[in-house]
Amino acid sequence: MRVRRGFTLIELLVVIAIIAVLVAILLPAVQQAREAARQSQCRNNMKQVGLALFNYEEQNGAFPIGATGGQRGANWFVRILPFIDQKAGYDRVDFSAGSFYGHVSLQPILATLKVPIFVCPSSPNGYSSPNATITSYAGGSMLMDYVGIAGAYPDPAATPRTATVCTAGQVQGGYYCENGGLIGFRAKSLRDFKDGSSNAMLVGEQSGQVNGTENSSNALGGWYGIVANTMVRSDGGTTWDGATPVSAITSSSGYTGGLTTVRHPINSYWLQGAPSSANSPYEANYILNSYHTGGIEALFADGSVHFLSESLHMPTLLKISSIDDGAIPGEF
Known part of the structure; x- marks a missing residue:
């Protein structure tokens, strides 16, 4: 009779x-x-954003503006909706209704x-910040993982133009x-x-918003443009619009939705203490960041998407964030 032998405990x-x-x-x-x-997929999404921007530029003769209506108007994400198969939603947007920030109660289509x-x-x-204590996030306005590049601070030109191309005071x-x-x-x-x-x-990446507390241009939701609150102008004006020289802005407690002026290294996050979701000392200079290891994806004006290392030399980062400084950026 043949005896069946099982696994011993050691073998198991x-x-x-x-x-x-x-x-x-x-x-x-x-x-x-x-x-x-x-x-x-992240890189491909950015390429699709680029195609929408270039199609907009071809049809309108220029890229979309980042803000409208003096303050709290639509940012460029809203403007390119028809070019990414979202025309039905775009057609329901009421540009005359006013504010695009916060829970976008005046723009119900954008709230969802x-x-x-x-x-x-x-x-x-995902689409929304886990930090739902912020009214704008709790209201459902989606969170954008990409951000438009408004420029670089300080200006990287050989003869810096900071005094004329940047705000005179802090925003x-x-x-x-x-x-x-x-x-x-x-x-x-x-x-x-x-x-x-x-x-x-x-366009750069801002997807590395750590647990919803890392500040970004989504501070008041993903669809708003410049919010110019408590603004002071050197020429005595009281508005911030296309007729206002940016150098005339001496101070403002506003936000620059959908846009960032590059000032800090990639993935550097906050340089002082714990970050807050709003009213941080880095408004207008939201840090380019991501959950990718070692850097971010970035869309260039020729339609290409590059991976930019977080160790990229800061002068080079400033040069590629400006479009007319006359400086040679070198390898990136």
Whole structure:
């Protein structure tokens, strides 16, 4: 009679140990493959944003402006909706109704509209910030993982133009400049990119908003433009619009929705203490960040998307954030 022999306890433990070792070896590779796929989709989303911007520029002769209506108007994300198969939603937007910030109660279509290409799959935040204590987030306004480049501070030209292309004073603690390609109340075209379209960053990533507390241009929701509150102008004016020289702004407690003026290194996050979701000392200079390892994806004015390392030399980052400084950026 043949006796069946089972596994001994030692043999079973050996098998379990082998399986555990294989899992430990393969799991990081699987996770890396998944992140690579997410990052690839993030890059593709940014390319789609670029196509929408270029189609808008071709049809209108210039890129969309980043703000309208003096303050709290629509930003450039709203303007490109018809070029990303969202014309039905765009047609329901009431540009005469006023405010596009916060819970967008005056813009009910935008309170519920979720656009996949405005989100980077690598970010765990999805369409909305987990920090729902902020009224604008709690109201449902989607969170944008990309941000338009308004310029660089200080101006990187050989003879700096900071005094003429940037605000004279701080905007909620930061400095807003208009030496970039997507700015507030004035539209720029590809003709304005004197440094060459391949040397100018048009849109950067801001998907690394840590647990919803890392400040970004979504501070009051994803659809608003410049919010010019408590503004002081050197010429005595009281508005901030296309007729206002940016250098006339001596102070403001406003926000620059959808736009950032590059001032800090990539993925550097906050340089002082714990970040807050609003009223931070870095308004207007939202840091380019992501959940990718080592850097961010960035759209350039020639339609290409590049991965920019977080160790990128700061002078180079400033040069590619300006479109007409005359400086050679070097490798990036």
